[in-house]
Amino acid sequence: MRFLLFALSLLPVCAFSQSKNILKHELDSMYVLDQRNRVWLTKLGNNQPLTDSLTTLYKVSRTKLAGALWTEQIQIDSSNLKRAEVILQQQGYPGKTMVGVPTNEAIFYIIQHSHKVDTYLPAVKKAAESGELPFHQYALMLDRSLMYAQKPQLYGTQIACRKVRASSASRCFVWPIEDYRNVNQRRKQAGLPLTVAENAVRLNAAYDPSLTMEIARQLYVLDL
Structure with missing residues (x-):
């Protein structure tokens, strides 16, 4: 009986841990999508070598590849932002205590690449001041907010x-x-x-x- 009670008492802890792992994997995937096309666009802008498979994949010439990548990235950013806003509204900023490092920076990048910088700047500031997010990330977002203004x-x-x-x-x-x-x-x-x-x-x-x-x-x- 005591073993059963002990096992039952562990269920909420296990469920919470599993939930954190699911969120971590989701944020990692969102970050990959946030960065992938941007890395390719940087290489393209710097005339660095790109695999021919990219032009084949997007069915465009190299001269039109940047446009195709940005068109896709706009759609990705919109989808990422919608999900990020749900996460922020439900549980606040997912910092290193919840999802570890460097996953704690995923939401930052999604906001930084959106039109909602001012909306979530206070949440990013709070996370940075409490050590849940590197402070330099807040500095980047604050500067961007000031530039937009x-x-x-x-x-x-x-x-x-x-x-x-x-x-x-x-x-x-x-x-x-x-x-x-x-x-x-x-x-x-x-x-x-x-x-x-x-x-x-x-x-x-x-x-x-x-x-x-x-x-x-x-x-x-x-x-x-």
Whole structure:
């Protein structure tokens, strides 16, 4: 009888553990879908070798492959976001305690690639401040929120590609930074390993530390 009672007492624990494993596997799959086409598009943009099977799979020429990949990615992002919102509403942000590392970053990337950044920024902030998510991820999302609002960013993580007003060309540049003299100190505190200048080189973007929002509006067409 005692064994039966003990076994029954373990059922909720086992069910909870199984539920966490199911969620972890689901989030891992969602993250793969979030990243896969983006990795291919990056390679395509950098003229890196791609397997011929991609053009065969999408039944397009290499010149039209980017369009096909983005069309599919938009659909994936929409599906991922719908499921992510259900998870967030039912149980809050699934951090490392619930799903482990690096699965705890899956929802972050899905939100970061959506139009719901401002909606879920408080949940990401809470997760970061409680150690459930790396703090640098919150820094990236905060900067993106500020950029979308056409305000200077705090950590210098966001790159914008905009049309240059003086020509028909476009240029990628580091979005204006608030208090740029101390930005690398803030980056270090947030856990970002590279300086703004080093990150700009990595992303092949122009970096002018003194760029303000006023000057940026004169140089670029900022509205998307």
